[in-house]
Amino acid sequence: MSGLDIDNLKNSFQNAINLSGSPGAVSTSPTQSFMDTLPRRMSTSKHAKVLKPFSTGDMKILLLENVNQTAIAIFKEQGYQVEFYKSSLPEEELIKKIEDVHAVGIRSKTRLTANVLKHAKNLVVIGCFCIGTNQVDLDYATNHGIAVFNSPFSNSRSVAELVIAEIISLARQLGDRSIELHTGTWNKVSHKCWEVRGKTLGIIGYGHIGAQLSVLAEAMGLHVLYYDVVTIMALGTAKQVPTLDELLKKSDFVTCHVPATPETKNMLSAPQFAAMKDGAYVINASRGTVIDIPALVQACKANKIAGAALDVFPHEPGKNGAGAFNDDLNNWTSELVSLPNIILTPHIGGSTEEAQSAIGVEVSTALTKYINEGNSVGSVNFPEVSLRSLDYDQENTVRVLYIHHNVPGVLKTVNNILSNHNIEKQFSDSNGDIAYLMADISNVNQSDIKDIYTELNQTDAKISIRLLY
Numbered sequence: 001m002s003g004l005d006i007d008n009l010k011n012s013f014q015n016a017i018n019l020s021g022s023p024g025a026v027s028t029s030p031t032q033s034f035m036d037t038l039p040r041r042m043s044t045s046k047h048a049k050v051l052k053p054f055s056t057g058d059m060k061i062l063l064l065e066n067v068n069q070t071a072i073a074i075f076k077e078q079g080y081q082v083e084f085y086k087s088s089l090p091e092e093e094l095i096k097k098i099e100d101v102h103a104v105g106i107r108s109k110t111r112l113t114a115n116v117l118k119h120a121k122n123l124v125v126i127g128c129f130c131i132g133t134n135q136v137d138l139d140y141a142t143n144h145g146i147a148v149f150n151s152p153f154s155n156s157r158s159v160a161e162l163v164i165a166e167i168i169s170l171a172r173q174l175g176d177r178s179i180e181l182h183t184g185t186w187n188k189v190s191h192k193c194w195e196v197r198g199k200t201l202g203i204i205g206y207g208h209i210g211a212q213l214s215v216l217a218e219a220m221g222l223h224v225l226y227y228d229v230v231t232i233m234a235l236g237t238a239k240q241v242p243t244l245d246e247l248l249k250k251s252d253f254v255t256c257h258v259p260a261t262p263e264t265k266n267m268l269s270a271p272q273f274a275a276m277k278d279g280a281y282v283i284n285a286s287r288g289t290v291i292d293i294p295a296l297v298q299a300c301k302a303n304k305i306a307g308a309a310l311d312v313f314p315h316e317p318g319k320n321g322a323g324a325f326n327d328d329l330n331n332w333t334s335e336l337v338s339l340p341n342i343i344l345t346p347h348i349g350g351s352t353e354e355a356q357s358a359i360g361v362e363v364s365t366a367l368t369k370y371i372n373e374g375n376s377v378g379s380v381n382f383p384e385v386s387l388r389s390l391d392y393d394q395e396n397t398v399r400v401l402y403i404h405h406n407v408p409g410v411l412k413t414v415n416n417i418l419s420n421h422n423i424e425k426q427f428s429d430s431n432g433d434i435a436y437l438m439a440d441i442s443n444v445n446q447s448d449i450k451d452i453y454t455e456l457n458q459t460d461a462k463i464s465i466r467l468l469y
């Protein structure tokens with residue numbers, strides 16, 4: 001609650017007590033019950049006290065990029081104020097909107113750079129309603145005590161299914177036949193159209209999506225090879241190969257499922273296309289930085305590569321609309337779209353009803369648990385900390401959430417500040433340069449709360465503090 005006006009604490013305290021809602025407010029989704037089995041086995045059988053950060057009506061959530069309605073329902077059920085936009089926002093508008101919100105929910109388009117985040121004075125948590133978190137400056141968020149959550153696998157199956165469709169579509173030139181017939185041309189051909197049975201699929205990155213795809217591909221009679229920087233157990237009869245080069249040389253289809261990192265930038269470029277089989281196909285539904293598209297264009301023109309399916313691009317439009325995908329966005333666009341057997345999709349790998357509603361529930365639940373309880377389990381940048389609930393009938397208790405620089409002596413300082421009260425329980429963990437302490441303390445009255453906040457606020461190691469009642 002950094003930036004919380006101390007003078008409002010008393011009111012907030014009273015409001016919070018008055019606002020205690022149903023203990024089951026966010027406990028009905030499968031994700032919630034799954035999460036509950038992990039760190040909360042110690043939960044007492046008594047009613048859990050519902051903690052609130054402060055008056056929940058003051059809690060402002062900014063949701064961009066058409067985040068699923070399930071998320072809006074969960075946030076509204078908490079009494080939070082929700083501002084919702086279907087698209088991402090231009091940077092200047094985003095900076096204005098983010099200034100006073102406590103939580104922001106985005107998908108893959110919104111860039112939460114240091115320049116944007118430095119304006120977010122009240123921001124406590126960011127929800128990426130997707131897998132990738134490369135659009136967020138995680139270092140900045142971490143160093144400023146902003147927790148980041150994502151949905152690590154709720155859309156994996158959707159991506160894998162899209163790639164299966166693309167493998168067959170490329171092998172049968174379906175995109176071109178369909179475009180031709182849409183414009184009246186009947187072109188019944190079998191030249192260079194293939195079955196996929198018996199061909200080899202090379203998967204780069206054998207994580208959630210790569211592994212799921214491996215199982216589906218084998219069911220269609222493809223042989224699967226994969227390359228990954230870590231050794232991963234093969235599913236079915238798939239085989240891990242030790243080098244990218246070996247995968248490229250042996251595969252008929254090469255598909256990328258790696259995160260956007262400096263190491264994966266232009267991972268497939270001219271030398272890699274040259275190493276591939278003549279007439280191989282390339283698929284990318286990971287991130288636009290992973291493939292050097294001008295090099296791909298050249299490889300297609302030279303008939304080295306027989307076709308490609310691209311779902312992601314170095315620059316993508318911020319909103320839907322005709323004419324948005326053009327040479328101003330990426331200067332190779334018109335050359336790419338003029339090539340045969342190129343399937344282009346607008347970053348829809350994870351865009352299914354199933355995936356989006358599951359992500360909506362999962363991420364909004366994680367955000368709510370972090371806002372209301374301080375539970376950081378599942379965060380991508382914070383140490384994972386959670387405490388069992390306070391009992392419903394426990395009065396005069398406060399939960400202290402103290403995010404701090406990971407330096408020696410902090411726990412001693414903090415526990416000195418808390419030592420006049422009964423520390424019911426506490427948990428602390430670190431992750432690199434930051435650490436997170438949660439403590440439930442009892443026998444505190446309103447003026448104690450003010451003192452505790454003031455004293456913690458003056459500690460050198462503090463990054464941010466929240467107090468939940």
Ligand SMILES: NC(=O)C1=CN([C@@H]2O[C@H](COP(=O)(O)OP(=O)(O)OC[C@H]3O[C@@H](n4cnc5c(N)ncnc54)[C@H](O)[C@@H]3O)[C@@H](O)[C@H]2O)C=CC1
Pocket residue numbers: 131132152153155156159204205206207208209210227228229230257258259260261263264285286287311312347348349350351
């Ligand atoms: N098109 C779309 O709509 C979607 C795209 N994605 C993208 O797909 C990516 C992969 O997703 P998941 O499979 O869930 O991720 P994951 O984290 O489960 O798996 C990624 C795998 O890549 C490997 N890897 C990392 N760097 C590598 C390198 N330099 N060389 C080889 N392997 C490397 C990792 O070891 C890991 O096994 C995400 O990071 C995201 O960017 C995810 C969902 C939807």
Ligand SMILES: O=C(O)CCC(=O)C(=O)O
Pocket residue numbers: 107108109129130131132133155350351
């Ligand atoms: O659905 C989206 O907006 C993004 C999907 C994606 O790329 C991801 O989950 O990383």
